[in-house]
Amino acid sequence: MAVEKVYTKPKCLLPLSSGFCPGCLHSLATKLIAEAIDDLGVAEKVINVLPVGCATMNSLYWKLDMVTSAHGRAPAVATGIKRCRPDALVFAYQGDGDLASIGLSEVLMAANRGEHITIFFANNSTYGMTGGQMAPTTLVGQKSTTCIYGRDPDTMGYPLRMCELIKELEAPVYVARFSLNNPANIRKAKAGIKKAMQNQVEGLGFSFVELLTNCPTNWHMSPVKTLEFMEEHTMKYFPCGVFVDKTAKEGE
Amino acid sequence: MKFTLIISGSGGQGVMSIGMSLAGSAVEGGMHATFMPLYGPEQRGGSAKCTVIVSDSEIVSPLPKQSDGLIVMNETSFKKFTPELKPGGVLVRNINRTTSALKRTDIEVVDVPADDLAHELGSDKIANIILIGAMLGYSGMLDPAVFMASLEHKFAAKGAEVVELNRKALDKGLELGRAAKKA
Amino acid sequence: MAKEFMKGNEAIGEAAVRGGVRFFAGYPITPQSELPEYLSWRLPEVGGCFVQGESEVASINMVYGAAATGVRAMTGSSSPGISLKSEGISYLSAAELPAVIVNMQRGGPGLGSIQPAQQDYLQATKAAGHGGFRMLVFAPYTVQEAVDIVYDAPEYAERDRSPVMILMDGCLGTMMEEVELPPMKELPESPCKPWTVGYDGTKRGGHLITPIYPEAGLEGKNKLAVQRTKRWEENDVRVEEFMVDDAEWVIVAYGMSARVAKQVVLDLREVGFKIGLIRPITLFPFPKKSIANLDYTKVKGLIDIEMSIPALMREDIELQVLGRAPVYEYGRSGGILLDDESTKAAVRKIIEGGEQ
Numbered sequence: 001m002a003v004e005k006v007y008t009k010p011k012c013l014l015p016l017s018s019g020f021c022p023g024c025l026h027s028l029a030t031k032l033i034a035e036a037i038d039d040l041g042v043a044e045k046v047i048n049v050l051p052v053g054c055a056t057m058n059s060l061y062w063k064l065d066m067v068t069s070a071h072g073r074a075p076a077v078a079t080g081i082k083r084c085r086p087d088a089l090v091f092a093y094q095g096d097g098d099l100a101s102i103g104l105s106e107v108l109m110a111a112n113r114g115e116h117i118t119i120f121f122a123n124n125s126t127y128g129m130t131g132g133q134m135a136p137t138t139l140v141g142q143k144s145t146t147c148i149y150g151r152d153p154d155t156m157g158y159p160l161r162m163c164e165l166i167k168e169l170e171a172p173v174y175v176a177r178f179s180l181n182n183p184a185n186i187r188k189a190k191a192g193i194k195k196a197m198q199n200q201v202e203g204l205g206f207s208f209v210e211l212l213t214n215c216p217t218n219w220h221m222s223p224v225k226t227l228e229f230m231e232e233h234t235m236k237y238f239p240c241g242v243f244v245d246k247t248a249k250e251g252e
Numbered sequence: 253m254k255f256t257l258i259i260s261g262s263g264g265q266g267v268m269s270i271g272m273s274l275a276g277s278a279v280e281g282g283m284h285a286t287f288m289p290l291y292g293p294e295q296r297g298g299s300a301k302c303t304v305i306v307s308d309s310e311i312v313s314p315l316p317k318q319s320d321g322l323i324v325m326n327e328t329s330f331k332k333f334t335p336e337l338k339p340g341g342v343l344v345r346n347i348n349r350t351t352s353a354l355k356r357t358d359i360e361v362v363d364v365p366a367d368d369l370a371h372e373l374g375s376d377k378i379a380n381i382i383l384i385g386a387m388l389g390y391s392g393m394l395d396p397a398v399f400m401a402s403l404e405h406k407f408a409a410k411g412a413e414v415v416e417l418n419r420k421a422l423d424k425g426l427e428l429g430r431a432a433k434k435a
Numbered sequence: 436m437a438k439e440f441m442k443g444n445e446a447i448g449e450a451a452v453r454g455g456v457r458f459f460a461g462y463p464i465t466p467q468s469e470l471p472e473y474l475s476w477r478l479p480e481v482g483g484c485f486v487q488g489e490s491e492v493a494s495i496n497m498v499y500g501a502a503a504t505g506v507r508a509m510t511g512s513s514s515p516g517i518s519l520k521s522e523g524i525s526y527l528s529a530a531e532l533p534a535v536i537v538n539m540q541r542g543g544p545g546l547g548s549i550q551p552a553q554q555d556y557l558q559a560t561k562a563a564g565h566g567g568f569r570m571l572v573f574a575p576y577t578v579q580e581a582v583d584i585v586y587d588a589p590e591y592a593e594r595d596r597s598p599v600m601i602l603m604d605g606c607l608g609t610m611m612e613e614v615e616l617p618p619m620k621e622l623p624e625s626p627c628k629p630w631t632v633g634y635d636g637t638k639r640g641g642h643l644i645t646p647i648y649p650e651a652g653l654e655g656k657n658k659l660a661v662q663r664t665k666r667w668e669e670n671d672v673r674v675e676e677f678m679v680d681d682a683e684w685v686i687v688a689y690g691m692s693a694r695v696a697k698q699v700v701l702d703l704r705e706v707g708f709k710i711g712l713i714r715p716i717t718l719f720p721f722p723k724k725s726i727a728n729l730d731y732t733k734v735k736g737l738i739d740i741e742m743s744i745p746a747l748m749r750e751d752i753e754l755q756v757l758g759r760a761p762v763y764e765y766g767r768s769g770g771i772l773l774d775d776e777s778t779k780a781a782v783r784k785i786i787e788g789g790e791q
Contacts, residue, residue, distance in 0.1 A: 012640070044634045049500070050645075059643055065632035067503045068645040070526050073496035076488065080500025080508070083484040084458055084626065085633045088504075106496070109489035272611060276440040279613045285440070287611040290550070290772075313698035314610055315691070317774035 010034035012043040012063045019057055023223025025180045025213035029122055030058055032186070033093065036194040037064070040201060042089050047081050049074040049092040051099070054128040058093065072103020075110035078117045089200045091118040097127040100136040100160045107162075107208075114171030114205040118196045121162055124213040125234065132218030136160040139233055144218070159237060163210050167243035173205040175244040179212040181230040185240070192242070199247055212238055254307035255393035256316050259384075260333050261325025261346075263298045266380035271302035274384060277402030278306040278394050286314040299328060306394050321391050323383050325366070327351055334359075344386045344429070346379065362386050362432040369424055378421035385425015390433045396426055438613040443578045443603070444469035444511075446614050447537060447585045448477060451509050454586040455620045456535065457483035458508040460497035462490060462516060465549040466605035467539035470511045481619075491516040495523030495536075502532040503644045504633050505626035507589040511537035513605065514555050515546055517563075524598055525564030529646035529656075531630070533592030535585065537601045539608035542770030550770025551605030553690060556747035559602045560719040567657075569664050571671060572600045572719040574689040578612045580716075586617050591671075595663060596630065602718060604742060606691040606772065667720045674722035675714040678704065682711030683733055684786055687726065687752050688740040689715045692766075695773045696740050699782055702775070708786065718748075726755035736761045738785055740778065744768035 009015065013034040018027040037043050048064045050056050052071035059066055069077040074092035082090040099107050099121050107119060126144060127133040134144040134151060137159045141150040151159075163177045174196055178189035189211060196207035212234050214226035221229060257274070261267045271287050278285035288303040303319065305311050318338045323345075324330040330350040337343055339358040348367035364386050366379035373382075381403070388396045400422055407414045441449070448470050451459070459478060461471040471487065478485045484501075488494030494510050501508035512520060517538045527534050540555050542548035559572045571591055575581035585601055592599045627635035632642055648656060675693075678700055679685060688696040693714040700712050715722045726737070737760060739746040746764035753762050765781040767773050 044638075044640050046640060047504075047632050056647065059645065064640040065634075066643045066645075067500065067632055068530070068643070068647055069499070070496060070522055070646070073492065073499075073523075076493040076496035077500035077503075079486060079493075080458065080460065080497035080502075081504055081632070082500075083486060083497075084501045084504040084506040084508075088633050105489055106493050109493065113486075275611060279438060279440040284613065287440075288606065289609050311612070312701065313694040313775050314612070315606070315695050315772055315774050316698075317776045 010038045012037050012046075014061055014063050016061060019060065020054065021217045023214070023216040023226065024054075025124070026054055026122060028180055028186070029093070029120070029211050029213060030061055032190050032193050033091075033120060034062060035190065036197050039194055040197055042197070042201060045087065045089050047085065047088045047090050049078045049081065049090065051092060051094040051103075053095040053098050055093050055095050055098075055122060056129075072098050072101070073106055074098070074103065075106040075115070075117070075119060079110055079113070079115050082115060082117050086116070089118070089197060091120065091197065091200075093120040093122065095128065096121070096123045096125065096135045096137040100162050104136075108165065108169070111166050111172050111206050111208060112169050116200060116203065116205055118200050118207045119209070120193065120196070121208065121210040122213045123162070123210055123238065124215045125159070126215045126218045128215050128218055132215070139237055142233075161238060163208065163243050166208050171205055172208055172244055173246040174199055174207040174209075176208070176242040177210040177212065177238060177240050179230060179235050179240050181212065181227045181235070195247070204247055210238070212240070254305065254309070254311070255321065255391065256319040257304045257306070257321040257323065257387065257393065258301065258319040258333055258336065259304065259323045260299070260301040260329030262328070263300045265300070265325045266377070267300040267325065268302055270380040270384055271304050273402055273406060274394065274399060275304045275306065277399045280402055281395065281398035283308055283394070284311050286311050288314045301329065301333070321387055321393065323387055325349060325380070325383065342387065342390050344383050344390070346383060360390070362390050362429055364425065364428055370421065373417065373420050373424065375417055378417060381418050381421035382425040385422040386429035386432070387425075389426035389429020391429075396422060438615050440611055441578065441614050442469060442609065442611045443581060444539070444608045445473045446578050446582050446616075447601070448473035449616055450582040450585040451535065452477055452481055452483070453617055453619045455507045455589050455622050456509045457481070457622070458498065458501035458506050459483075459510065460486040460488045460494040460501070461510050461512065462488050462494050464513045464516045466541060466551065466608050467511050467513045467537065469608070470537065470539075491519035492522065495520040495527075498534050499523055499527055499530070499532060502527065502534050503530070503631060505628045505631035507533070507535075507593075509535040509537070509589075511539065513539045513541045514543050514552075517555065517558065521564035525566050525568060526646040527598040528564070528568035528570060529566065530644050531596040532598070532644065533589065533596055534598045535588040535592055535601065536598055537585070537603065540602065540604045542768065548770035549605075551691065551742065551772060552768060552770050553604050553692060553742040554747065554768065555602065556718065556741070556743065559600050560721070560751075563600065568660060569719060570598050570600055571595070571667060571717060572602050573673075574602045574716060574718050575607065576690050576693045576714065578607060578610065579614045581607055582614050582616065597663075602690070604691050664720070671717060672720050672722050672724075673716035674725045675712075675716060676725055677712040677714065679711035679713060679729070681709055681733070683709040683735045684711070684738065685729060685734055686710065686712045686738045686740055686782065687715070687748065688712065689718060689748070692740050692742055692773055695775055695778050698775045699779045702779055703782065710782075710786075715748075721751045723755050726752055731759035734760045736763055736785070738782060739764040740773070741766045742768065742773055
């Protein structure tokens with residue numbers, strides 16, 4: 001009896017094993033994006049802008065045209081690329097230190113200009129690659145190497161909710177947050193990722209998809225524990241949902 | 253022949269626009285010219301100065317300190333730039349806006365009530381044209397017809413009336429400059 | 436061809452368009468704002484793209500992205516803005532991306548002044564960003580020369596896959612003089628090149644442009660950059676030597692200062708001084724030979740004239756003179772301009788009094 005092949009590695013993911021830490025959801029997000037690109041059949045049209053942080057390592061995994069940018073500058077680099085190659089599908093996948101701290105201006109301004117690009121934002125509440133320092137998204141009370149007693153809002157402020165900031169702008173066409181903590185949420189995330197890329201295929205405007213992820217290494221937890229932590233804490237402060245969706249309106 | 257002219261006044265008096273027109277017309281007329289502006293940080297009301305050089309040979313430096321001619325449109329620039337005029341140089345001053353006495357005796361002076369004359373001719377905006385006219389009339393630094401041609405070009409879109417007004421202003425200035433030269 | 440009377444900033448904008456630049460991102464700063472203003476309407480006329488970046492930093496990174504597609508890209512700024520762009524300039528060099536960068540210098544350091552100066556020589560020629568990279572630095576002295584250099588700059592940038600800097604000053608940006616504009620260059624239909632990203636109709640994705648390398652790869656890149664610098668020194672040095680043959684005194688000056696210096700040379704020649712001018716047109720590579728090969732049995736001294744206090748080129752001059760003659764300097768700074776008469780007097784004083 002022939003066995004039907006129901007699952008395979010995405011074509012635009014190179015046949016290598018991931019170098020992300022065990023249990024890290026970056027590898028899942030990387031795969032989901034690759035799957036969405038495969039599903040849309042647009043790999044050769046894609047130009048990816050790599051950020052600085054753990055996600056820079058995606059240069060080793062994705063089989064796409066890619067440009068590595070400076071820390072936080074991916075939306076500006078993507079702007080330059082998309083303006084020169086309007087036929088390309090330009091996306092960046094940025095972490096929270098990159099996007100919400102050093103690159104806050106670049107992402108907000110690209111969103112405000114309504115650049116026809118897609119930004120995926122991996123929010124794991126920490127600076128992973130540099131070793132677990134406080135991120136703009138670190139939760140109140142959550143410990144990091146630069147707030148060893150936990151984030152104190154009196155002096156460190158509160159975690160930045162990027163979707164809620166970006167949804168206030170006029171131009172973005174799609175702003176949504178998903179969590180990668182369980183299979184049901186992962187399915188929703190996959191649909192959202194695909195939609196954010198599809199929007200570009202259709203020539204719509206700026207799409208922003210935030211993905212809540214984890215960091216077992218710097219949270220000092222087992223991978224399973226991180227998923228519980230996400231459910232109990234992260235997802236309470238960063239509620240999932242679609243904040244803006246102007247695509248249906250424009251598509252009608 | 254090379255003639256260096258400094259035009260100075262306050263922002264909004266048309267110092268820069270008249271300097272550009274003058275230098276530009278010289279180039280159109282086959283001469284060499286440079287226009288070097290010096291702005292204050294203000295968009296309006298600050299000091300404004302430009303140096304225009306018109307020459308029949310290539311201009312090496314656009315940054316002479318001393319000039320052959322000086323147009324001052326207000327008191328501040330009168331005080332500030334009169335010392336930089338070469339001995340024997342020609343000063344055209346708007347006496348409606350300069351109050352203090354002239355101390356130098358080694359320069360030629362053409363006093364022009366430019367604001368009053370502009371008003372009489374029907375527009376406060378053309379005081380700068382009258383002053384340039386006086387400078388051209390006195391110094392002969394550039395053929396006035398060449399300058400008028402560029403004004404015609406510049407104001408063509410605004411209609412024949414505006415061109416005519418500028419022609420009258422230029423003629424008035426030329427008349428005063430030439431009269432002062434003869435005197 | 437007919438001569439036009441143009442402002443420096445606008446003339447180089449037009450020269451860039453005619454030289455094939457099709458992307459510009461920039462941020463307003465005096466005294467170069469007329470450059471983005473001009474290109475904001477001019478580039479769309481030729482199918483190009485202008486973006487007013489939200490910052491100097493974003494602008495240089497937009498240029499980085501544009502350059503990665505093979506489109507000829509450019510940005511401009513003035514001194515404080517160039518400091519902000521230095522991150523991006525270093526990344527352009529690392530990622531081997533071509534770009535044209537114009538600096539209309541103003542007084543410094545810090546916010547300095549908005550008036551013209553030449554106080555960024557060291558930044559431009561030694562370290563325009565971190566990491567020890569070099570780039571071609573051109574220093575035109577007339578609007579015409581600026582036009583000609585900007586027109587050719589994208590080709591140098593593409594040849595070397597490196598940023599190129601045009602180091603000017605606020606005088607050249609805001610002054611007007613006559614220029615003859617070169618013809619519009621023909622561009623290929625597609626910007627794609629073997630090193631660019633973006634589908635070119637044949638290749639499947641998988642090309643990476645990056646400013647980060649494994650250590651051994653990076654050292655290899657560093658070594659190749661040294662070879663390239665040597666090639667620049669052999670092939671790309673540009674210099675004007677004016678009345679130097681019999682000179683006992685040699686002024687070294689670039690950009691606007693060189694125009695004042697040339698006038699001083701002409702004036703002092705008339706009254707019998709044997710004086711000449713060496714004018715570096717490329718500041719990097721520096722025209723070492725012009726200075727090293729002077730006849731030091733005749734030369735009594737060199738005078739570095741800049742709109743900068745201290746004179747920043749002096750160390751490069753002294754490295755070639757090697758003590759064979761005294762080196763003097765004269766300059767104005769902070770946005771106060773040199774002028775012909777004061778400069779002539781200062782040079783005369785140096786010659787007659789040996790004042791250092």
